Amino acid sequence: MSSRQYTEKAFETAIEDYLLAHGYQKGDPETFDRSLALDPGEVIAFIKETQPKDWNYLESQLGTMAESRIIDDLSKALNSDYDGCLKVIRQGFKSYGRTFRIAYFAPASSLNPDTIRLYEANRLTITRQLHYSEKNENSLDVTILINGIPVITIELKNPMTGQSYADAIYQYQKDRDPKELIFQFKKRTFVHFAADPEEVWMTTRLDGPHTRFIPFNKGNNGGKGNPPNGTNYKTAYLWEEILARDSLLDILARFIHLQKEEKTREGRKYVTERIIFPRYHQLQAVRNIISDARERGPGQNYLIQHSAGSGKSNTIGWLAHRLVSLHNDEDIKVFDSVVVVTDRVVLDRQLQDTIYQFEHKTGVVQKIDKDSTQLASALEKGTPIIITTLQKFPVVTQKIGDLPKRTYAVIIDEAHSSQSGESAIELKGVLAKPYVREKALQYMEEHNVPDSEDLIIAALERGYQPNISFFAFTATPKYKTLCAFGRTGPDGKPEPFHLYSMRQAIEEQFILDVLAHYTTYKTYYKLVKSIEEDPEVDRKKAAKALARFMALHPVNISQKTEVMVEHYQRHVMHKIGGRAKAMVVADSRLAAVRYKQAFDHYIAEHQYPIKTLVAFSGEVTDKDLPEVSYTEVQMNGGIREKEVPERFASDEYHILIVAEKYQTGFDQPLLHTMYLDKRVAGVQAVQTLSRLNRVATGKEDTFVLDFINTSDEIKEAFQPFYEVTMIQDKADEGQLNDLRSRLLDYQIFYLQEIEEYSRIFFKNTQKQSSSDHAILNSMISQGKARYDERPENEREEFKKILGSYLRLYSFMSQVLPYPDLDLEKIYAFGRAFANAIRSKTPGEKYRFDDDVALKYYRLQKLHENFQIELDKSGGGAVKGPTDVGTGVKKGDRSPLSKIIEILNERFGTEFTEADQLFFDSIQKDAASNEKLKQAAQANDKSKFGFALRDELKRIISGRMESNEKIVNKFFESEEFKEQVTKYMIDKVYEEIIGG
Numbered sequence: 001m002s003s004r005q006y007t008e009k010a011f012e013t014a015i016e017d018y019l020l021a022h023g024y025q026k027g028d029p030e031t032f033d034r035s036l037a038l039d040p041g042e043v044i045a046f047i048k049e050t051q052p053k054d055w056n057y058l059e060s061q062l063g064t065m066a067e068s069r070i071i072d073d074l075s076k077a078l079n080s081d082y083d084g085c086l087k088v089i090r091q092g093f094k095s096y097g098r099t100f101r102i103a104y105f106a107p108a109s110s111l112n113p114d115t116i117r118l119y120e121a122n123r124l125t126i127t128r129q130l131h132y133s134e135k136n137e138n139s140l141d142v143t144i145l146i147n148g149i150p151v152i153t154i155e156l157k158n159p160m161t162g163q164s165y166a167d168a169i170y171q172y173q174k175d176r177d178p179k180e181l182i183f184q185f186k187k188r189t190f191v192h193f194a195a196d197p198e199e200v201w202m203t204t205r206l207d208g209p210h211t212r213f214i215p216f217n218k219g220n221n222g223g224k225g226n227p228p229n230g231t232n233y234k235t236a237y238l239w240e241e242i243l244a245r246d247s248l249l250d251i252l253a254r255f256i257h258l259q260k261e262e263k264t265r266e267g268r269k270y271v272t273e274r275i276i277f278p279r280y281h282q283l284q285a286v287r288n289i290i291s292d293a294r295e296r297g298p299g300q301n302y303l304i305q306h307s308a309g310s311g312k313s314n315t316i317g318w319l320a321h322r323l324v325s326l327h328n329d330e331d332i333k334v335f336d337s338v339v340v341v342t343d344r345v346v347l348d349r350q351l352q353d354t355i356y357q358f359e360h361k362t363g364v365v366q367k368i369d370k371d372s373t374q375l376a377s378a379l380e381k382g383t384p385i386i387i388t389t390l391q392k393f394p395v396v397t398q399k400i401g402d403l404p405k406r407t408y409a410v411i412i413d414e415a416h417s418s419q420s421g422e423s424a425i426e427l428k429g430v431l432a433k434p435y436v437r438e439k440a441l442q443y444m445e446e447h448n449v450p451d452s453e454d455l456i457i458a459a460l461e462r463g464y465q466p467n468i469s470f471f472a473f474t475a476t477p478k479y480k481t482l483c484a485f486g487r488t489g490p491d492g493k494p495e496p497f498h499l500y501s502m503r504q505a506i507e508e509q510f511i512l513d514v515l516a517h518y519t520t521y522k523t524y525y526k527l528v529k530s531i532e533e534d535p536e537v538d539r540k541k542a543a544k545a546l547a548r549f550m551a552l553h554p555v556n557i558s559q560k561t562e563v564m565v566e567h568y569q570r571h572v573m574h575k576i577g578g579r580a581k582a583m584v585v586a587d588s589r590l591a592a593v594r595y596k597q598a599f600d601h602y603i604a605e606h607q608y609p610i611k612t613l614v615a616f617s618g619e620v621t622d623k624d625l626p627e628v629s630y631t632e633v634q635m636n637g638g639i640r641e642k643e644v645p646e647r648f649a650s651d652e653y654h655i656l657i658v659a660e661k662y663q664t665g666f667d668q669p670l671l672h673t674m675y676l677d678k679r680v681a682g683v684q685a686v687q688t689l690s691r692l693n694r695v696a697t698g699k700e701d702t703f704v705l706d707f708i709n710t711s712d713e714i715k716e717a718f719q720p721f722y723e724v725t726m727i728q729d730k731a732d733e734g735q736l737n738d739l740r741s742r743l744l745d746y747q748i749f750y751l752q753e754i755e756e757y758s759r760i761f762f763k764n765t766q767k768q769s770s771s772d773h774a775i776l777n778s779m780i781s782q783g784k785a786r787y788d789e790r791p792e793n794e795r796e797e798f799k800k801i802l803g804s805y806l807r808l809y810s811f812m813s814q815v816l817p818y819p820d821l822d823l824e825k826i827y828a829f830g831r832a833f834a835n836a837i838r839s840k841t842p843g844e845k846y847r848f849d850d851d852v853a854l855k856y857y858r859l860q861k862l863h864e865n866f867q868i869e870l871d872k873s874g875g876g877a878v879k880g881p882t883d884v885g886t887g888v889k890k891g892d893r894s895p896l897s898k899i900i901e902i903l904n905e906r907f908g909t910e911f912t913e914a915d916q917l918f919f920d921s922i923q924k925d926a927a928s929n930e931k932l933k934q935a936a937q938a939n940d941k942s943k944f945g946f947a948l949r950d951e952l953k954r955i956i957s958g959r960m961e962s963n964e965k966i967v968n969k970f971f972e973s974e975e976f977k978e979q980v981t982k983y984m985i986d987k988v989y990e991e992i993i994g995g
Contacts, residue, residue, distance in 0.1 A: 008141070012141055015238075018236075022244060022245060023245035025124065026127075027143070029128070029139075034132055034134045035181075037180075038148050038149050038188075039125075039148040041148070043070075043074060043102070044071070050101065054100060058096055062096070069096065073093060073095035074100075078187055085149065085186060085187055085188055085189075089102055089146070089252060102147055103146055103249075103252065105119060105249055106253070122146060122245075123146070123147050123148070124245055124248065125145045126144055127142070127144075127145060128141065138175060140153045150182055150188050151248075152192070154238075155192075156196070157194075158197065163196070164198070165195055165196045165198075165199050166194075168194030168195065168196070169201060172203070173208060176192075178206035178208060186258070186273075186275070190275055191203070191204050191256075191275075191277040196235070197235055198235065199217055199234075200235050200238050201213040201215055204274065205274060205275065215509075216280050217508070218281075221874075222501050222872065223507050224508050251277075251278065253358070254322065255278045255286075256275065257358070259273070261273075261274075276314055281310065282314065282318070284498070286315060288498060289304075290323070290326060292497075293323065293409075297407075298408070298467050298468060299464065299465065299467065300469045301469070301472070301484070302469070303494075304471065304473045304498045305474060305499050306474075307504070308502075308694075309511030309693065311510075312413070312473055315473070316351070316473060320338045320385050320411060321385075323338050323471075324338045324409075336382055339410045339427075341388060341389065351385070355385065365385040366386055368388035372392045379430070380403065393426040393427040393430055403431070403434065407468070410468055410471065411471045412471065412485075414473065414474055414664075424814075429461040431467070431468055432465035432466075435465065436461055436465070437453075440456040441453070452821070454762040454763060455758060455824065458762060459813070459819035459824040462819075462824075463819065476686050478683055482496075482725065483815055484811075494727065502722050502723070509695070511694065511695065512694075512695060512701065514690060514693050514704060515714065515868035515869075515870070516867050517702060518706065518711060518863070519863060520707075520709070520711055520863045523556065523707065523860075551588070551677075552590060557595060558598055558602075564655075564675045565599060565603060565606075573654065575672050576696060580670060580672035580699075581653075581654055581670045581672060581673075582673040583655070583691060584655060584656070584677065585674060585675070585676050586658065587677060589616040589617070590622060592658065592659035593614070595657050611652055612653065612654070613639070613648055613653050613656050613657070615641075615661040616661060617660065618631075648668065662691070663691070664688070669699065671692055672692065672699065672702055676689075677708060681717055685709070685718070689718075711863060711868050714868055715868050718868070720878050721876065722871075723874055723875045723876065725877075726877045726878070727877060728877040736820075736823055739804055739805040740826055743826070748790070749779075749783035757776060757779040757828070757829045758829065760772045760775050761828050784833070802834055806831060806834060813827075859979075919983075922959065925955050926955060926984060926988045927988050931951065932948060941986070945981075945989075948984060948988060952980075957971075
């Protein structure tokens, strides 16, 4: 016997010995029927034991033919395109007018002893070296069967003999014919594992050499692979956790499902199907959450930090189904309803399809897609699973009475800071109303504060609610999200309940690394003041205005358009089998409009086979054409906004230009390249660039061309979310009291005004009189009058402190263990006051179209196709509202000329006055050339360019002595030569024609 056979046999034996000691039976490969791809003896034995009445009936009708009849009917159901193995295992099959079950699963509660007995009767077998084919003697190392039906196969390898899981994958791809009945999609086995002592990989569908295996590993120190496991195999979790009797039956009952997805290709719709088997981190997350929720009950928070590409939709679906049927150890239902909060349209359909396969009944899931009345009705009826948006809760309070005391599991899809804002408070107020009212009455009695019920309720609604557990999913938890939903770690700071990191997802190839191929450009330009006056301007506002002037300048738009279109045409269009798409991220709606116009013009001029779409909200007007307005639908040729994602997915369109829209939550796997012309930071940077990270067949990489941000800025944005995300410093409630004191010290509003305002504001609306609104308005207007009398710098300081208080209280009030009525009163008054002092008319705005001119412009590639490498440090920290201050500088005004000088220094122009004079002299010489004059007058600009190109070389070569640096660069750099030539074509042609 060879050492290879010996070591693999030992590996098999270790697995078999463990499973046989933990509820499995040893399977006999000789009793397996290759033609039927099942073990008939096991099937019959299970049915006789668990369904004796139905079996006796069948035997009384058919006699000795009963066994062959039931096996024949089972095989037909298993092989049916409509039924299939998963449906048969969950729902049974028909034979001679009776329904026979082929498996029994653990009930949600243990109240019925018969269901427990039937569950324990399941016969799980492990069969080694199973010969499955009628055509050859190929055998499978390990096959797992349930009641005679094969459900899992495993090929094992041992690196000690020079082989690994990769060789097992190759064996499945090359030596396992997917047409064999045991491997046929939906008809028998659900998952195939390729394993060695180090790693496990899996697939749910064999497809010859095209079979795609994915990792089924635990992860190691934030990355791929598996951690050390003492003296045991690193992959022992496969048989000790996953294939354990109760675990496997649970997976068959509540995890595996058939996912159907409608797609469009070349205008035709089609449906794809695939079996979903949970990945390790999904299974672990759901099971850990359920175990904790069963033990601790409602009133807990769970933050699940799962990277993009983690299969979050399926994880949410599995979790929702488990939560709605969860019972504690006393067989009491833990949650009456599950509320899924999401903005994703696709999630509701996926949830309904998934849960229907588990429950096989309708009405379990209801999507709230109409209005808040629909939400109110679903809550009142106690619908098991409700899918809605957060924005519907503030309205539903007026449409719903007091709900009975119920417990809720609230699953938040893509949790971010808005979930800790006012809409989240309304959600708590609706679902916890009877509990909050009861607690408010108790508080009034204990603190002797009668007639304060509504104030106390408002404060109590913000904090912990004993009947609601939150399950918040996000790949990029902000500071507020961590504090609101995280669990306290050993260092006293909040941390995620479960983590599947961006690093692990990238290393396991579930998503692509969007920082692997990054190119940055820098724009060099010089502005000059074109007016004699030098007005005093606000430095910050003027700088923004000048930056906006530059961003929208035709030269800037046209130069970047050329770079992007040419890059797409030459380097991107052929990717992903010729289907690669690109996104342009503009920094304003007007910029998106101008890019759309510039792209379409340039593409038409060069006759490229490229089509663009644009996405922005509302209506845009251009100051250069005030009588014209633009909408997304009009610029896209009548395509409705909802149709844009589907149309962009078709082969007809290639580039999508966006402003704000589609930077988050947009899932288009064919998106390969992003052209970023907008400053992004923090979570926004990660979410924007992550639009590229989805995998697709033939998609090997991604590309980012960034005109604005530096590589260091992008690294700083991504680093906190690469592994586990932590917070830097905890916010201290003492800061709220400090801010409160600082606000009152200004003597812009007074405590008695706040008290009077709160007396009215927190009064039940039914008890308010007609004069109450006037009193509210009076309390605000008195303070506003004092505010208006203060100097500008003092007003700005006050406004900043007020804003800091409102933001910090909105956040802190949800994590404080007690209500503070004084802080709640200032918060209510402060929100109204902030609205009153907010400028109702546009402030000092600057437009420098006639005051400033662009003198020099150069777009230079700084770094090309390099990788931004993130540190493998174990985690990164996010900052929160722990420091508050004004940051206001008094008298921060400068002459316009000084602002321009500062901007020029910042953008680092390398042109000198001598360089500018050199280009001016070249332009003058060319414009006075008789040959070029005739060419310009007889041709359009594009044809004139052919004449200028040759003449320009002669003119510049004759200027070597006057500027050797530029002449050498012109003849040595094709990119520089092309930029100068295009610049000269425009300038010389305009001068000749205009002159």
